[in-house]
Amino acid sequence: MTLATSLNGAEQRRPSRLGRMLEDRLPYLIVAPAIFILLLVGLFPLIYSLVVSFQRITMTDNDTSFVGLLNYAELFRDTRLWASLGHTAIITAVALPLELLIGFLMAQLFIDRLPGRQLFVALLVLPTVISPIVAGATWRLMFDVRFGPIGQILSFFAGEPVRILWTVNPAYVYPAIIICEVWQWSPFMFLLLLAALSNVDQSQLEAAEIDGASYLRVLRAIILPSIAPVIAVACLIRGLDLVRIFDIIWALTEGGPGSMTETISLYTYVQGFSQFEISYTAAISFLVIALLTIITTLVLKRMELAR
Amino acid sequence: MKFRTFLGASAMLALTGASAHAADKDAADTAVEAAKKYAGATISIVWEAGLQSLDPLNYSGPKWEKLTGIKVKVVEVPTDQMFTKIMQDFKSGAGAYDALNVIPSWMPDLARAGALEPLDKYVDKFGYRDELQDIAAAYRDNQMQYDGKIYGFPDDGDVMLLYYRKDIFEDPKMKDEFKAKFGYELAPPKDWKQFDEIGQFITDKMAPKVYGAGFFRAAPYPQYMFQERFRMEGGKFFNADTMKATVNSDVGLKVFKQMLAENKFMPPGVEQWNFVDNLAAFLQGTTAMTISWPPYGRWAAGYGSGEEALKWVPKSQVAGKVGYALNPLGRPELGVGFDLAVSATSKNKEAAYLFIQWLNSKKTSLERVQLPYTLRDPFRVSHYASEKYRSLWPDAPSYLDTVKTSGEKGLLDLSLLQQDKYDEAMTKAISSLWAGEDAKAILDRLAQQFDAITEKVGIENQRAVYKVWAAKPGAYPQ
Numbered sequence: 001m002t003l004a005t006s007l008n009g010a011e012q013r014r015p016s017r018l019g020r021m022l023e024d025r026l027p028y029l030i031v032a033p034a035i036f037i038l039l040l041v042g043l044f045p046l047i048y049s050l051v052v053s054f055q056r057i058t059m060t061d062n063d064t065s066f067v068g069l070l071n072y073a074e075l076f077r078d079t080r081l082w083a084s085l086g087h088t089a090i091i092t093a094v095a096l097p098l099e100l101l102i103g104f105l106m107a108q109l110f111i112d113r114l115p116g117r118q119l120f121v122a123l124l125v126l127p128t129v130i131s132p133i134v135a136g137a138t139w140r141l142m143f144d145v146r147f148g149p150i151g152q153i154l155s156f157f158a159g160e161p162v163r164i165l166w167t168v169n170p171a172y173v174y175p176a177i178i179i180c181e182v183w184q185w186s187p188f189m190f191l192l193l194l195a196a197l198s199n200v201d202q203s204q205l206e207a208a209e210i211d212g213a214s215y216l217r218v219l220r221a222i223i224l225p226s227i228a229p230v231i232a233v234a235c236l237i238r239g240l241d242l243v244r245i246f247d248i249i250w251a252l253t254e255g256g257p258g259s260m261t262e263t264i265s266l267y268t269y270v271q272g273f274s275q276f277e278i279s280y281t282a283a284i285s286f287l288v289i290a291l292l293t294i295i296t297t298l299v300l301k302r303m304e305l306a307r
Numbered sequence: 308m309k310f311r312t313f314l315g316a317s318a319m320l321a322l323t324g325a326s327a328h329a330a331d332k333d334a335a336d337t338a339v340e341a342a343k344k345y346a347g348a349t350i351s352i353v354w355e356a357g358l359q360s361l362d363p364l365n366y367s368g369p370k371w372e373k374l375t376g377i378k379v380k381v382v383e384v385p386t387d388q389m390f391t392k393i394m395q396d397f398k399s400g401a402g403a404y405d406a407l408n409v410i411p412s413w414m415p416d417l418a419r420a421g422a423l424e425p426l427d428k429y430v431d432k433f434g435y436r437d438e439l440q441d442i443a444a445a446y447r448d449n450q451m452q453y454d455g456k457i458y459g460f461p462d463d464g465d466v467m468l469l470y471y472r473k474d475i476f477e478d479p480k481m482k483d484e485f486k487a488k489f490g491y492e493l494a495p496p497k498d499w500k501q502f503d504e505i506g507q508f509i510t511d512k513m514a515p516k517v518y519g520a521g522f523f524r525a526a527p528y529p530q531y532m533f534q535e536r537f538r539m540e541g542g543k544f545f546n547a548d549t550m551k552a553t554v555n556s557d558v559g560l561k562v563f564k565q566m567l568a569e570n571k572f573m574p575p576g577v578e579q580w581n582f583v584d585n586l587a588a589f590l591q592g593t594t595a596m597t598i599s600w601p602p603y604g605r606w607a608a609g610y611g612s613g614e615e616a617l618k619w620v621p622k623s624q625v626a627g628k629v630g631y632a633l634n635p636l637g638r639p640e641l642g643v644g645f646d647l648a649v650s651a652t653s654k655n656k657e658a659a660y661l662f663i664q665w666l667n668s669k670k671t672s673l674e675r676v677q678l679p680y681t682l683r684d685p686f687r688v689s690h691y692a693s694e695k696y697r698s699l700w701p702d703a704p705s706y707l708d709t710v711k712t713s714g715e716k717g718l719l720d721l722s723l724l725q726q727d728k729y730d731e732a733m734t735k736a737i738s739s740l741w742a743g744e745d746a747k748a749i750l751d752r753l754a755q756q757f758d759a760i761t762e763k764v765g766i767e768n769q770r771a772v773y774k775v776w777a778a779k780p781g782a783y784p785q
Contacts, residue, residue: 059416060419060420145575146574161575163576165578165579168578168738168742170742170743170744173742256739256742257739257744258738258749259735260742270731274387274391274727275727
């Protein structure tokens with residue numbers, strides 16, 4: 001009786017087929033709206049851009065017929081495109097290590113609990129909260145040959161007027177961009193690396209100190225391996241940002257003189273929104289996506305290996 | 308019998324009065340009367356952001372609403388985005404804009420794309436042809452039509468003028484020394500050789516207090532000066548038969564080298580100067596000559612100095628000391644300009660048309676070009692002759708006469724299909740020149756870029772458009 005009653009009770013508690021189905025699929029139902037929105041705003045434009053890249057839509061021509069790989073073939077003949085990729089690579093190759101190095105040195109400086117540390121950390125992080133376009137415009141004023149403080153400071157030390165055309169002279173235009181870029185984003189590296197350094201195993205450091213290891217040895221054998229994953233992530237984030245760099249250069253040089261500092265983002269913008277080469281711009285975008293995917297995959301693989 | 312005669316006479320009088328009244332009605336009144344049936348509607352107009360748009364925001368928009376009951380929504384767009392926004396609206400078919408401000412050199416692209424409404428039928432319907440004849444010929448004959456149809460009303464008398472410091476040019480000591488050195492009078496330069504000699508002479512004598520000249524050299528302005536000088540020295544942009552670019556000719560090289568050399572007697576850093584930098588230097592008395600659009604002349608005279616909107620303009624230190632002259636070689640670049648047009652996708656085409664007719668009419672436009680805070684420059688014969696305008700500051704008659712003559716002799720901006728691409732190529736070439744790159748190499752690259760653009764647009768298409776443009780009286784000096 002008792003058994004029968006309990007069996008009946010279990011029967012009663014067992015959910016119906018519909019209920020079971022709902023229960024099984026509930027997680028999917030919960031995430032479905034979010035996935036739908038993601039697909040709508042992320043995947044649909046991507047697929048649409050891919051379709052457009054095989055058409056020939058321009059400012060005056062709405063030609064939606066399939067033109068095959070015409071736009072992609074044109075990419076290889078476009079010297080300005082490859083030059084802009086080269087400029088992007090130069091800026092990334094110089095700015096990224098500098099930001100990493102400065103960020104690391106700053107983090108080392110602030111790892112000890114000095115008085116007023118929190119205030120200084122907050123102040124140092126300020127540049128990262130400024131909009132890059134504002135940073136670029138501000139640095140443009142700083143570099144101004146007549147009124148800019150940089151020229152005045154250099155003139156003070158030189159003892160004679162120093163007139164450097166930072167945004168015109170080819171010898172100074174890249175340093176100007178990199179100074180601005182490094183000024184704004186080194187604090188980002190600093191913050192990440194400060195957090196990473198704070199988590200380095202103190203007992204290992206103390207043991208190394210007792211053993212009389214030099215700082216460089218400690219750095220190479222303990223600190224860097226400990227913070228390597230963070231360095232890799234920080235480099236990945238900043239590297240991708242640098243490949244996309246637009247605002248600072250737009251405000252400082254607009255890609256000039258000539259096209260000397262035109263990066264891939266600037267070039268894509270000019271092609272798409274100034275010259276209305278819609279299909280060709282879509283092809284450029286896919287080239288950039290492909291390049292970024294390769295770079296990201298390689299970096300992630302190396303991170304896997306490091307782990 | 309007498310009564311019938313009286314009736315007849317009365318009828319005649321009434322008719323005469325009515326026709327006299329009709330004849331009195333100008334294009335502005337006609338537009339207002341016709342627009343009243345759209346009272347309560349709202350029309351939108353694309354206008355250049357900044358000072359230019361203060362006209363419809365503060366003056367003409369509210370006045371039009373008061374007269375007709377039609378609200379005006381002003382869509383402010385930065386100059387470099389205007390073309391894009393207009394095309395985007397057209398391509399999407401959204402019809403967000405009713406009336407437009409368009410730069411005349413865009414007209415071939417916009418008209419061929421179908422983005423602009425042909426205006427001829429409205430012009431006839433609302434009797435505007437006569438008043439169009441009052442628009443200065445340079446603008447009327449060159450900036451109003453494409454392919455024989457009216458697509459826009461020239462509404463801004465943009466043209467480059469030479470401004471010079473009369474007090475320096477008339478200084479007896481400077482005059483004597485200059486004549487002794489060069490053998491001719493110190494006066495506004497007639498050609499670029501004279502310009503260079505005068506500029507260098509003043510710099511040698513007065514720098515760093517005053518430099519011989521200053522120009523805007525930052526992108527995109529200097530390409531207008533290049534276009535002017537290149538043509539005035541005998542250059543042609545293309546071979547009209549093959550459509551191969553010829554900007555890299557010896558003339559191009561000569562102009563590039565001259566332009567670069569002139570930077571040496573201009574203030575340090577002139578390569579970075581934009582419109583405002585150059586204006587500030589001239590108004591503060593740091594440069595003795597400059598070339599720019601007409602607002603410089605008004606502001607240098609101190610006109611509008613009390614205006615809130617002009618607070619950013621440095622107070623003129625040279626009021627009463629500025630002379631106006633034609634550019635060296637006598638045919639200045641018209642440089643940009645604006646046409647009023649109606650969007651082909653507008654849902655209120657007639658109301659939009661009536662608004663632009665009213666804006667552009669003799670009566671309203673005369674008021675608008677005198678607004679001290681906007682950048683609209685005189686563009687009608689009646690503007691140049693206006694007694695009211697000529698009394699605005701002591702040298703206003705000389706200013707208006709120079710603007711008029713410059714407009715009459717003005718050279719058109721190059722205007723082809725996808726003109727913005729040619730403009731961009733020229734702008735980049737000149738910025739490379741300032742950076743010290745070899746002038747010949749830059750020009751060869753520029754010619755290659757021109758050829759690539761032409762090829763992409765289609766040589767036949769472009770040849771047809773170039774032929775029409777080159778045949779205009781303001782395209783090349785005869």
